[in-house]
Amino acid sequence: MSEDVAIVGVGMIKFGRYPEKRVEELGAEAVVLALKDAGVEMKDIQALYSGNLYQTSMSGQRILQQIGQTGIPVVNVANACATGSTAFREAYLAIKSGLYDIVMAVGTEQMGKQGLLGAPSDPATSPEGVLGTGLMPGVFGMAGMEHMRKYGTTWEQFAKVAVKNHFHSTMNPLAQYQKETPLEDVLNSRMIAYPNTLLMCCPTGDGAAAAILCSAKKARELTSKPVWVVASALTSDPWTQRDLTFPDINTLTREAARQAYEQAGLGPKDLDLVELHDCFATAELLHYENLGLCGEGEAGRMIDEKKTYLGGEIPVNVSGGLLSKGHPLGATGVANICEITWHLRGEAGRRQVEGAKVGLAHVIGLGSACTIHILQR
């Protein structure tokens, strides 16, 4: 029987723009917050898993150079938007393996003004047979339109996701933006790729988040409020008869959800909150269905009925989500873990989901990787 795994410390910096700092300085700040939260020091940490997508392939070592080089194993991982959550998952496996009692995962990114629209220097798809668009606003615009066509979902319903998440972010002092955006403002903001307007797209930004994971024995020594990792799933795209004009953004989340619910012995009805990958407003509604929070085609009604608001049936993205908390790529997956952890401990302040016992954190990266972690107190 492999080890149970607990989270005993988390920390993140306010997402935003820090042009005067280096990415490893941001990472170091998050690490120090997590250490303080766990009541341990860097010398206690036995291995470090670090996720960063665009600045450096040696992000973990650079962070240790800032705050304490202890000679421990450092593994740098990348997995598109799921980079941070993959670092978290590898840290989880390290505890599961029985080789370590206490390890850390950290995720960082400093996107500055780079945006996500530029083509990478080496294109991710083969030069052969490229049709349609690989640009994220295009992909998630098309995915929304497909949902409209199949189920009659409306532009306003997608826009309401942005209204909700921006509203939630007003209660999160670590969110990049903390400003309400009424429906009219969302609909009237600049169109990026129909149906997503500017306020329905996540911003670029800088950020860092860290989490400390332990074996059960070690966790009980350190805290009276451990948060247990009861499921960890990672999927990539299965082969499909590929529609070259329209990437599939649903299948890998559905498969990860199936695996995660099975591992945890829990279902969507058991969840008290969800942090899901709302890189665009359209994505959030699709993932309600992909995660089984509602039936097929029911996502539009779910947002109309405010079921995913704080205080609703199943609050989604009470942190503000990627749309308003921000989405510094490598940091996002670990930040989701921080958010769920705070709720399960009852430490989420004004946005606390009362009595939360089980939460789900979901991240997808196209190209492709999807992680789902289910945490339980």
Next chain:
Amino acid sequence: MSEDVAIVGVGMIKFGRYPEKRVEELGAEAVVLALKDAGVEMKDIQALYSGNLYQTSMSGQRILQQIGQTGIPVVNVANACATGSTAFREAYLAIKSGLYDIVMAVGTEQMGKQGLLGAPSDPATSPEGVLGTGLMPGVFGMAGMEHMRKYGTTWEQFAKVAVKNHFHSTMNPLAQYQKETPLEDVLNSRMIAYPNTLLMCCPTGDGAAAAILCSAKKARELTSKPVWVVASALTSDPWTQRDLTFPDINTLTREAARQAYEQAGLGPKDLDLVELHDCFATAELLHYENLGLCGEGEAGRMIDEKKTYLGGEIPVNVSGGLLSKGHPLGATGVANICEITWHLRGEAGRRQVEGAKVGLAHVIGLGSACTIHILQR
């Protein structure tokens, strides 16, 4: 008690230059060779760990797009020159964790003409207080000169490492170069950074290598010749009162060796062969001492007495080493594992170390990461 881990299949392509191919095509070729060697198919593999340093952060998924997208977890790792061996180590941890029975590690790199002399776009060290050189030929030249100063090691002794490894490579059809280089040629080739001449520096090149790892139970189903991973160590630089002009290239290997020997319950005298990180000829002699193959200051005499030749007391780099087999960064760490595996199975052809039972694979990357794996049949 965590799972024992075995290697049941390995494969690598000939290292060289493949300007007409994409890096994922090279990776796919190595993967197919490893699958064939293990007698399994892609659908049998439960997780993929992929190492690539410079071409793409999504190397694993791109390989699966070539040969079979099965929806499995894919983790992309980077750790400087230890990128491939870190992918292998994470695959090892995945089996140790008990979550998987059979996983794959793959390492790839396509260096083309890029060389290692160019500064990265974002410098790896802080802009503050940079002195000396961070260029690899400079660092390893200085390290050699320090050894000369302390122990009287000679230029010729360092050059003999290149003579040996180029000689060994004439027996390895997968080596990038397979040509003997007599001592006179080595000494008379173009000086790069004293004491290393051109023939004492590893070439740039393209390559790919893959290995399939299993739980003990699964390994026994698949093969009568499993190769056991009896130690896996990964270290980063511990904090030292830093000499800003002279990076320490010894400490992290020494610490990794200590850990690996302890894990395996073996010592240097138990080894039948070693594949170590001879990125420059100077490095090889230093690592004889760092790995405990000889006493302090005795490395020069060791090469004079040909103790590390095939047929000698402890053959080192019978594959040709980085100096002649080549060093496509992400591929190197997995290729070392392939080489040791072939020897332990008695399948290394003309360069076979007769009766080999235990082998050690060592890789270091500055910045920093050092892996040591000890394999046993």
